[in-house]
Amino acid sequence: MTEESGKTASSPKTMYDKIWENHLVYQEPGDDSAILYIDQLLCHEVTSPQAFEGLRMAGRKVRHPDRVMAVQDHDVPTKDRDKPIADPIARKQIETLRANCKEFGIRLYDLFDIEQGVIHVVAPEQGHVRPGGTLTCGDSHTATHGAFGMIAMGTGTSEVEHVLATQTLRQKKMKQMRITIDGKLGRGVYAKDLILFVINKLTTAGGAGYAVEFAGEAIRSLSMEGRMTVCNMAIEMGARVGMIAPDETTFEYLRGRNFAPKGSEFDKAVEEWKKIVTEEGVVFDKEVRFDAADIQPLVTWGTNPAQSSPVTGNVPFPEDFENVEEQKMARNALEYMALEPGVPMTSIKLDWVFIGSCTNGRIEDFREAAAVLKGYKIADGVKAIAVPGSGLVKKQAEEEGLDKIFIDAGFEWRDPGCSMCLAMNPDRLQPGERCAGTSNRNFEGRMGKGGRTHLVSPAMAAVAAVKGRFFDVREWKFN
Amino acid sequence: MQAFIRHEGLVVPMDRSDIDTDQLVPKQFLKRVERSGFGKFLFFDRRYLNDEYEENPDFELNRPEYRGATILLARRNFGCGSSREHAPWAIADYGFRVILASSYADIFYNNSFKNGYLPIALPEETIEELFQREAKYRPYKLNVDLERLVISDAYGLNLSFAVDDFRRECLMNGWDDVGLTLRFEDKIIEYEKARGIE
Structure with missing residues (x-):
């Protein structure tokens, strides 16, 4: 009331x-x-x-x-x-x-x-x-x-x-x-x-x-x-x-x-x-x-958006949390995410990178990611998609030549939609796959049943695509 | 909408916080254009072992002692995440009439009252006590009386709870919101006229 x-x-x-x-x-x-x-x-x-x-x-x-x-x-x-x-x-x-x-x-x-x-x-x-x-x-x-x-x-x-x-x-x-x-x-x-x-x-x-x-x-x-x-x-x-x-x-x-x-x-x-x-x-x-x-720069390690650590930090121990309920939630999350407590966030390896969504699918987001990607290739074994938030964002990005940077780096340059953020269309993770996403929810199954999502900024997602694991964008060498 | 005045039913405990609407109804079931038939998709990912609807025997709703449960007991922040009303449709269609949790996400809470079941927020200690009572007296039934705003069991429990008056009245009468608002259509017209909205 x-x-x-x-x-x-x-x-x-x-x-x-x-x-x-x-x-x-x-x-x-x-x-x-x-x-x-x-x-x-x-x-x-x-x-x-x-x-x-x-x-x-x-x-x-x-x-x-x-x-x-x-x-x-x-x-x-x-x-x-x-x-x-x-x-x-x-x-x-x-x-x-x-x-x-x-x-x-x-x-x-x-x-x-x-x-x-x-x-x-x-x-x-x-x-x-x-x-x-x-x-x-x-x-x-x-x-x-x-x-x-x-x-x-x-x-x-x-x-x-x-x-x-x-x-x-x-x-x-x-x-x-x-x-x-x-x-x-x-x-x-x-x-x-x-x-x-x-x-x-x-x-x-x-x-x-x-x-x-x-x-x-x-x-x-x-x-x-x-x-x-x-x-x-x-x-x-x-x-x-x-x-x-x-x-x-x-x-x-x-x-x-x-x-x-x-x-x-x-x-x-x-x-x-x-x-x-x-x-x-x-x-x-x-x-x-x-x-x-x-x-x-933050990276989520859990299955709700509050469960994050600085990229320079480690995956937490459930016992680090004050109350029993949060400890239980952390344990459930780490089990689902298949993460060991105490390991550096930068040791987490990725299968996918998704840049887009209503959170980070606007022109500035693609500029920030492209600035990182310029002159780099994404890591072997990483699949990466860039999904502009609208046809006009896509057009603008193409006029600025950003699409070429994404494509040269090994990203797929897609048409606009919600895409992997909620995986209602064909863009989705297979069970056990791990994705760095610029979207808003890392819930269990959000990007596909059994899929594991880490939420980050577009620049951090781009860095992760090149490294194949998380990396501090503040240490990045921009071309 | 089905009216709710009082209800007695079996309690199923789900000892979790942050039960989000993606868990309640995963996205693959949001593509229907009907409102009915969502009950079988409720908790799909945890309730079934595969896409053939083979039941996961460990999941609470599938355990023999909880078959036919109509009251769901959970922890904090129930219904967080997406605004999808498919989640309340699934809860209602499965047959739940009452949810008991220590808190709810706003949109979910609001959506619930439009679907004929009653979400009740109780203090964390009270929720803990209900979990303990359920474990002790299983199969455990509760009686929820929206008219008197009282929850009781056969072992002396007598809890009062609060629901705002308007929502309570609508739910007790099964009223349709649009119809209720249109009783004040003259006020809407007045508002629009004053602002030149045609």
Whole structure:
């Protein structure tokens, strides 16, 4: 149950408070849940079919088709797109989304459109996000868009249907936490390391029940790509919402995007967007502070994203953990991951490297990985795929010649989609195979039954591909 | 949605934290376009030895003493990870009516109430006590009363629990969320008019 914070109308407000108030449609007296307006809904093929079916069964329409967009991403093949999709069930799901979009008049970025890609890469790229707005999607990584200063959250399919039918969601106001990262990230330390560090400190449930605002110099210094990486993984510490205040970096990213306001409308919008930031003197339910100087390149060794060690460290001993429950989780994880406690992280050998996903599938991620790979070949026995987050990321990378660097190094250069991050398409590990991935989840079986996933930054993944094992990117000799 | 007022059933203990939705329903079963029939995929990777659905005899749900269990007892952060509602669909379709854990992931918790079963959060000590009682009194049944907000057993246990009023009312009546919100459609129209949304 949320505690009353005792705020009055004149108390300083957080960004979350302001967006909440601006979107409050109705709250019955005495009811702690409210009807909240949702500005934008994103749909993909996996969590939407049953929602559209629900509408049809109830004889309901989509309230605002122009506030919904859809992409096929989870199931799609990342090669041989010209051939029919081999998996008949995946094909049916992809075709179902196409048919539903047509029936209800919803904009679909289709498999064969250049704009198609991972939904959380496509939505910002096309300008479907707005500082100060609300956005939902049937996908837990929807928190990504909080990077623009919006309440963006994942829901189940019933709530996809609810937003389709009513353009609202019934919500209880969340508790609020601010995570401040002071100082600057060191060379070779990236947004991915920052968020893995925070999750490690707060645990996988540390953010449950909270809307989190990320703040501080290290966050302000990040590009939009980096900010999206951070907010994307808020859910991995249990927080449905992760937000960053909009600033010039945000406005510059949005300027000129397809669905962003144009001309003088844009300038007017910017003035409004500037007003939504958290005010001085506000009291959060919880405040956490870290120093960026303490963050090193991290590698996960376990089966949840909180279980990580610096690349210079060792695989931990279960007994190192304070409480019995964590010891048990570590033991289970090490058994699944087939790792010996106490061995250096740099001794872990890899079969696969995957660069892509809604966490790290944007242009900056491919630039960082390509900078490492330039002039190198990947290690014998390592299979490596680079999967751009969208057709436009792919095109941009090709215009910059990055695709050649990946291909020359021995990577496969694929078409956009969620790919090995959740292995719903043919890109997956065989039992016992070990992968360094730039994605967001190292759960058991996530990349394929029996597969073992280590989460890292794109630069660390590229270094690992060349070495065939983990290696500290800060020691890398760049060509 | 199936209404929930009270339920008595057999408890199956699953002594784990962080039971994520990938474990509850692995990705290969997310490609269906229907809502029904997910029960047989629940815990697929641990429940079956192979793709032919040959049961793993060591897995809790397959043990003879837990056949027919309708109350699942687990530890912390139940349902973390993906937002897939396929996980709640599988839990409901398998026949579970109650989950007892010390905490839940928000999205999963929220999704549960739309699928006719009741997730209850209890303090870690209470969860530990339930694990001990289950071991002592096996086969162990609990009675969960959503109307009175009480959990009881045949051995003197009497625990109260909390659920927010709105969710409790919806679950006790089996109400459909969209229908409930549309009772306030005039408020939505008012909101949209004030902002020039057409």
